[in-house]
Amino acid sequence: MKYLCLIYDEERTLAAMSKAEVGQFLGEYANFTKEIKAKGHWLAGNALKPVASATTVRVRGGKVATTDGPFAETKEQLGGFYLVEARDLNEAIQIAARIPSARIGSIEVRPIQEFN
């Protein structure tokens, strides 16, 4: 099955990190990505720019309405994602638990809906 792991962090926590801490954290991410690629779980993954760069778009009555900011203001912000291949939810949970942000933020694991 395919699962999308949505990574939620508090941007404030990340912003408060020292340069060395940020370097260490990104190093952990690089290692994690390398590891799940080697094991064949990795399908896609990216970090996102801060939520201040987000734009929300809606079309109502044929008119495009654009607003600044994310769809919902929350304490933790969506900061990136991995799309992974896992045998089942248990394996997906094990993968998600090793994402470095799981220790300071949280990871939402969602199965991908397949249409055939």
Add this chain to the structure above:
Amino acid sequence: MSSGPPQPLRDTIEAVYRAESRRVLATLIRLLGDFDLAEEALHEAFVAALDAWRAGLPGNPRAWLVSTGRFKAIDVLRRRARFDDSVARIGLEVASEHPDPAAGADASLADDPLRLIFTCCHPALPPDAQVALTLREVCGLTTEEIARAFLVGPPTIAQRIVRAKSKIREAGIPYEVPGAAELHERLAPVLRVVYLVFNEGYAASSGRDLTRADLSDEAIRLGRLLCDLLPDAEGQGLLALMLLTESRRRARTTAAGEIVLLGEQDRGLWDVALIAEGVALVERALASGRAGSYALQAAIAAVHAEAPDAASTDWTQIVALYDVLLRCAPSPVVELNRAAALAMRDGPAAGLALIDAILARGELADYGPAHSARAELLRRLQRDAEAAVAYRQALGLSRLEPERRFLTGRLQALGGASPATD
């Protein structure tokens, strides 16, 4: 139609149903990969047995039921597949993978009940759904029975179960016993569900009766199953705790359903067989060196169980066990229980000081037992007016009829104090 099956056969099949249906279901879920299809198959297999077993019982009724259920399910899937249902096609492939289900008659088959429990108590399911699903699938209670036990409407329970099954399917929750690395972590919610079911049966949180024996029996049955299949100190500790608590059931209410406190119980009514079994399990759990909070609570219950009368209770040992329990599983409720034990060891004034300090922190302000424990100590200190206030606070927080009658009785015994109304 010929006449229905003869009564003795019906009785036999009912007995087989009680003994085997949950194990058969657990295996069918593994073979068919779907809860609803497995339940349908189980039902059809028993219907088929009414006819097929007229000539005599098969050598291994469980294997017969599994095999028949599986073929019935394949029939259902074939009918659905004809209507180009892609889900049914996949199901048919899964169901046909094992040419002979009885061929899996090894460890795989023996582990099926555990697979079922771990799946029903998967932490990705909401806690109340874990309880409902376990009672439905593992214990075989009907939706109505579960609804009655938890005082909610059957549609609420039905919805919890439907949603849980749907999440199992959609999120890909596997039908398996977790591996050694996760086993300890995954066992915790299973034990929590079993203990919750037991407690709801032993000390119902609300309602007309103090206890619901059927739920406690189911919890103990689950506890035994876990211990048989999975030797684990906390599993043994939980079973011991349930057995030792259960051993006092007959003594804890009068024939009229009134509460009798531990110190005033007729110990001749305690079940010595359950105590012996519970004590042996506690000793094994403690000797393993991996005893956790259930084993420690069981050890406390064992000290009570081994005292011939209330006066000879070894309160020093009980307080010491609470000290260890507090370190291993700190909680204000454990602190409260320790304070009550300490009051027995050092006198009511010492216990009262601890309870007042706990209540001052605010965490247990709405916890009825904290106020009734405080009231008991005030009563023993002959501070009747304060005791009456505390009993009224406890009464205001109790939703259980026998408990309310008990507290009202205590209030009246204090003299002059009229029972509170709310």
